[in-house]
Amino acid sequence: MSAHPSGDEQADPARDVVARILARAGTALQSTDAAPTETDGEQLDVEERSALRRVTGLSTELQDVTEVEYRQLRLEQVVLVGLWSSGTAEGAEISLRELAALAETAGSTVLDGVLQRRRTPDPGTYLGSGKAAELADVVAATGADTVVVDGELAPSQRRGLEDIVKVKVVDRTALILDIFAQHAKSREGKGQVELAQLEYLLPRLRGWGESMSRQAGGRVAGGAGIGSRGPGETKIELDRRRIRTRMAKLRRQIDQMAPSRATKRASRHRAEVPSVAIAGYTNAGKSSLLNRLTGAGVLVENALFATLDPTVRRAQTPDGRAYTLADTVGFVRALPHELVEAFRSTLEEVGDADVLLHVVDASHPDPESQIAAVRTVLADIEGLTDTPEVLVLNKADIADAEVLTRLRSAGPHVVTVSARTGAGIEHLRDVVAGLLPRPAVEVDVVVPYVRGDLVHRAHATGEVLAEEHTAEGTHLQARVDAELAADLADALR
Template structure:
């Protein structure tokens, strides 16, 4: 009697990543009420029950509300529970407390009434602003930059990604360290420290000075590590260049569907999650255009409004996948309330990293859930665009065809009759060029191809009619 056993299919890498990430969600209920306001920068960042506060300085009310909604999504991605959101209309943020003194007291009342333990500000605050606002509301206060850095720290998985995030965190933390005064000296003054004896002894190196020195030492080490890892990435890129494979970088706003599009185009199996900054580590995969032309597609980290400059600098080696590409596929969430603002934010970051001169193709994603009027408005705003749905596959064939039309062609067009014992040349023509036609004859393989100059020279002895 035979027995039948069923084995579950092996999960994809992205599915495993998603299971791990969901299993490591933060546990609510850990109090972060401040016992000593001066300790705040030396404790681990823990986000739980939060109140959001934003300052509306320009644009209309809809823009300000969209910005606060995005901050709420960021906070939820970090594992927070949103209790309340507030916006203040000002010509500029208050230099002392970010919001005005009256609004700060109102914020304190909201914190007490809701039982919140964290306030998140929709902007990057100076150290003095953070300190003063914490003194008023008496709970942890963080800004948008710290929140984004915390999300990146949760999501980084590769060695390079973790090093980049840690470097960005230390650059942010360094000017925000706080000390308790000279009583925390780690070194003695006097002759042991090169002093002048009685009356000349100082407190020595305080704890905050020691911490700053350690942080600078760690930052220097991280920069060296990232530089070494960047060399390996440069080597891989140069190898692809040698083979003349066109490079396409998938860029766009966070949660626009870049990883879903990569999976749809290549079957890469990378992590897909309905959360901001789900992808931090770049993934490069091969794909083929309708005419069989081989290309590489690189999924990159998502961008966001006011992306912290520390992250842009730390992730520069990763973002070079975008600047070195032949084409940027700029993915836009067609169902978003303000897709034009997303496009503007992404292009601002592209300019910062030197990618403004790379050809760009706008891909409007999530067409299956987007409003038809909104899609039509976007198409008018961005005429050089393609509408797709990575979830259903709609528009993918058109996208591949447009990518093929936009990418630069190989250098030379050749007709050759390649002997069967030189199958390596046929394989390289498929890998590095564009095969226009192929026919197997008694004498060999008849090829009509567009190939780089180097391969065209190797095909020269077999050329039957060169165009």
């Protein structure tokens, strides 16, 4: 039985929320607020990213709802579905607006939406039979080919909803996985996304009648000779086994890539170069901030999950000390568990950091919930508990002054900046410089001119307090790491 509200006074808020979302549809990819600036470089990846947009006219309407998992996922004309179980209309609007932005980032067009007011999801169809029938009418009227649900569906719920609406139903987790699959560029990133997709797919294989029950025996089962003949496996069993085999292979490949990352981090540690990690909610402006601080020229796009592969660049404090800045994948509310596990290697950059820059979109309607969502994921990262966190309130040029005032009490180190205009960036550099670990050994030496490399290392990795060129060499007063102090002592012998 449907639990949709009775009476116009209850239904109107849900309709109003959907109407406001549709009025803003298209803004996720077309807004000029986050247009690249001169500090973002040439943005060479923009053309390549645009080439990944989906081709229109490839319908996924299901005439026969069997073996749907083996059809290619194409999101074109979509209808959004949300469940308003608690909270206010504003909270439901924020969640549905984020779903619309996710759908647009995946390359689809949002046509309409349905918002259901009920305490708990219906175990059979998620919405309830009445609202599901209403959704089927909306899908038929708009010509949509996909329904996107703002939540994670059980296999039975998705099957029940597909049986009614007769088009493919995609939940929020599958949508995020699809965006990741489009945006991953590195071999490791692609492997991590595929592993997450297979983990999500494995319990959701489905089919009826002969499509999954037919059996393969003898040579068809993959073997030959004695011991391989007989009833064999059903198609669904065979597919599950193939998926598990592929997952095991991917895990081995990802594990084999770990030493390379560890070697790069170890080389930075040996050189005593401090590290700063940039983390935060998706589309908060992390890549723009990296470009502003380092001139890295990494891709900047007003879309969710524009960055998947971590970027590490070198930067300098105002007093000349070198450190590295790492841009990491963005987080999102209810980030799929499969992705958290698959991208744990990416998050190692955060765990090894000396300072964490937690970037927040201060112009967002509910920045506190984004801060909480990010901190929930960060709490699971080993070695991060003692790392100082700087809360960077980005997009201050378009944020509400009252919101900025409220957020300044969200942590011990809070800096207000605009990566687009450059406001507050110098203050942020000073805060980072104050939190970075300082070299432990203070030296007062005259370095021979033939050992200029040691002076260069002192400038690059240490803190030079005073420098004077004398007849004997460079008189250097500095704070350096223990390894460089030992090298300086050897040079004077």
